[in-house]
Amino acid sequence: GARSFAQGSSVVPGQPVVAIVGSPNVGKSTLFNRITGRRDAVVDSTPGITRDRRQAGAEWSGRTFQLLDTGGMDPADDDEIGTQVYSLARGALAEADLVLLVVDVTVAPTGGDMEIIDSLRGTEIPVMIVANKCDSPARDAGAYNLLSLGLGDVFPVSAQHGRGTGDLLDAVIAALPPSSDDPEVDDGPEATAVSIIGRPNVGKSSLLNALLGEERVVVHGEPGTTRDAIDTTISIDGTPLVLIDTAGLRRRGKARNDVERYSMLRTVDAAERSAVAIVVCDAVEGVTDGDLAVCEQAAIARCCTLLVINKWDLAQPDLDDLRGLVSRKTRQRPPIEICSTVTGEGLHRIIPAALRLAERARTRVPTSRLNDLLRELARERPGPRKGNTRLSLRFLTQIAESPPILRLDVNDRGLMTRDYGFWIENRIRREFDLEGVPVIIQVRGRS
Ligand code: GDP
Numbered sequence: 001g002a003r004s005f006a007q008g009s010s011v012v013p014g015q016p017v018v019a020i021v022g023s024p025n026v027g028k029s030t031l032f033n034r035i036t037g038r039r040d041a042v043v044d045s046t047p048g049i050t051r052d053r054r055q056a057g058a059e060w061s062g063r064t065f066q067l068l069d070t071g072g073m074d075p076a077d078d079d080e081i082g083t084q085v086y087s088l089a090r091g092a093l094a095e096a097d098l099v100l101l102v103v104d105v106t107v108a109p110t111g112g113d114m115e116i117i118d119s120l121r122g123t124e125i126p127v128m129i130v131a132n133k134c135d136s137p138a139r140d141a142g143a144y145n146l147l148s149l150g151l152g153d154v155f156p157v158s159a160q161h162g163r164g165t166g167d168l169l170d171a172v173i174a175a176l177p178p179s180s181d182d183p184e185v186d187d188g189p190e191a192t193a194v195s196i197i198g199r200p201n202v203g204k205s206s207l208l209n210a211l212l213g214e215e216r217v218v219v220h221g222e223p224g225t226t227r228d229a230i231d232t233t234i235s236i237d238g239t240p241l242v243l244i245d246t247a248g249l250r251r252r253g254k255a256r257n258d259v260e261r262y263s264m265l266r267t268v269d270a271a272e273r274s275a276v277a278i279v280v281c282d283a284v285e286g287v288t289d290g291d292l293a294v295c296e297q298a299a300i301a302r303c304c305t306l307l308v309i310n311k312w313d314l315a316q317p318d319l320d321d322l323r324g325l326v327s328r329k330t331r332q333r334p335p336i337e338i339c340s341t342v343t344g345e346g347l348h349r350i351i352p353a354a355l356r357l358a359e360r361a362r363t364r365v366p367t368s369r370l371n372d373l374l375r376e377l378a379r380e381r382p383g384p385r386k387g388n389t390r391l392s393l394r395f396l397t398q399i400a401e402s403p404p405i406l407r408l409d410v411n412d413r414g415l416m417t418r419d420y421g422f423w424i425e426n427r428i429r430r431e432f433d434l435e436g437v438p439v440i441i442q443v444r445g446r447s
Pocket of ligand 1: 199200201202205207310314339341342
């Protein structure tokens with residue numbers, strides 16, 4: 001009969017909707033209960049079995065969403081797949097912002113699965129594949145075969161035991177559109193915060209003024225004075241940007257120690273408020289230990305870094321040498337630009353290069369590509385060993401962006417060494433074009 005699926009919208013104002021779909025007995029209800037019932041996913045309404053569906057509010061890491069279990073749509077109807085395909089085809093899931101397709105890894109995909117998959121392909125809604133019944137890591141390999149469906153990222157999960165559901169939820173909230181009741185949401189395109197930092201006298205103020213003087217740059221309003229820094233909102237070719245300057249602090253210190261102390265404080269403060277730090281160096285001096293320390297400060301503040309060699313009119317150090325130095329001595333390996341605030345050379349490239357880094361930091365790398373790389377890395381350089389056990393790399397997934405945060409599952413994180421961790425980080429950076437971008441890797445696995 002006519003489904004009352006559309007009756008009573010699942011849309012709670014301001015809350016995104018996540019729909020669970022899948023064949024019978026794959027574990028949809030268990031997953032629903034797991035997500036809405038667990039202590040750290042706060043349930044804000046009692047899930048009620050209605051004739052049509054179950055729905056409940058859930059919360060994870062401070063984000064709320066509505067979870068919809070299409071499985072219980074019509075308990076009297078034994079042709080559940082028919083029901084699902086029917087409702088998908090009808091666009092009943094049009095209100096969903098994200099679909100969790102649950103598949104049982106212990107059985108081969110059924111015709112019913114394929115029908116559901118085909119109907120999902122026809123929609124614009126992003127899909128995550130929940131490979132359920134991965135009760136132990138041994139089953140994860142089977143899960144990744146599901147990547148070949150090309151439908152979305154795969155999450156090995158045991159809905160029954162809770163294994164992997166945290167990762168799944170991290171990915172769910174990262175993929176959701178912002179709630180309209182989210183305080184951070186604003187209407188216009190977000191301005192990228194860029195700071196100009198570096199040792200004294202490398203030319204930071206000159207660079208700021210030169211950038212503001214560029215023809216393509218429109219300066220909005222009077223520069224507002226904050227406590228320590230002067231922020232200027234500008235747009236360049238229509239892209240909004242906040243330039244964070246730290247010149248205001250300069251006058252505070254008189255003694256040399258004070259100057260140095262404030263200079264470090266400025267750096268940290270500015271980097272913490274920025275998406276990208278332009279680290280200015282002096283071409284005459286090359287890249288000094290002091291410059292590298294500034295880069296490191298910015299990296300610790302989880303800020304993208306761009307190295308700018310200023311005063312190019314006075315000296316032209318070998319860029320290949322500098323690149324070599326920077327990739328040996330910095331963790332983040334910032335890209336390098338050159339400029340002269342006197343001749344204007346190179347100036348036009350600086351802001352686009354900074355914006356490009358912010359853009360790269362927003363990257364989401366598909367889980368399939370991360371795990372392809374992980375397998376390659378494990379082949380190339382097997383993990384360190386302690387006694388009879390060797391570190392094995394199991395699964396890599398991105399759980400956040402701006403900056404990218406990755407979660408690496410291993411057999412035993414006690415086996416991870418600093419050296420091996422940095423090697424992995426740098427290979428990821430190289431593979432996904434993340435030079436100059438912070439990459440945070442959280443290693444997980446019983447220790
Ligand atoms: P800050 O302390 O890093 O803000 O440095 P300033 O912007 O005050 O510049 C320090 C000195 O370097 C000043 O005397 C500037 O005129 C000079 N300077 C800045 N940029 C350049 C450049 O590209 N070429 C040359 N030759 N001098 C520069």
